[in-house]
Amino acid sequence: MTEALAEPSSAFQEHLGHRLTGWGPGYARFEMAVTPALMNRHGVPHGGVHATILDSAMGYAGVFPGEAEGAERPMSQTLSLSVNYLAPARGSALMAEGRVTGGGRRTYFTEARLWDGAGTLVATATGVFRVRGG
Helix, strand or coil, rough: CHHHHHHCCCCHHHHEEEEEEEEEHHHHEEEECCCHHEEEECEEEEEEHHHHHHHHHHHHHCCCCCCCCCCCCCEEEEEEEEEEEEECCCCCCCEEEEEEEEECCCCCEHHHHHEECCCCEEEEEEEEEEEECC
């Protein structure tokens, strides 16, 4: 694990159980186990779970601090988030990948995809984020 991947999770991320598993310039990947507490009444993960992991992947994609020791760790703030739900998630895991698609020094545009444990694309998203700090 690189130093950048040792980024501490927020309490909310820990509560949901999603973790940063890939991070580089313009890219981030989060993965999580699907637990009974995350299910809706139809027995599939709640759409809010999808939105949260997609939001995290896109937010982190725009604020990679680099590998330099002591590099400042900028944060991001979601300005806009749009999620497209494509299929019910099946299986015991979810994986989201976010990528920066454009923007400037402080505001950036992103897209993300979410797959279930069977490898089915279950949701896509786009977002606009603002860099805070760094």
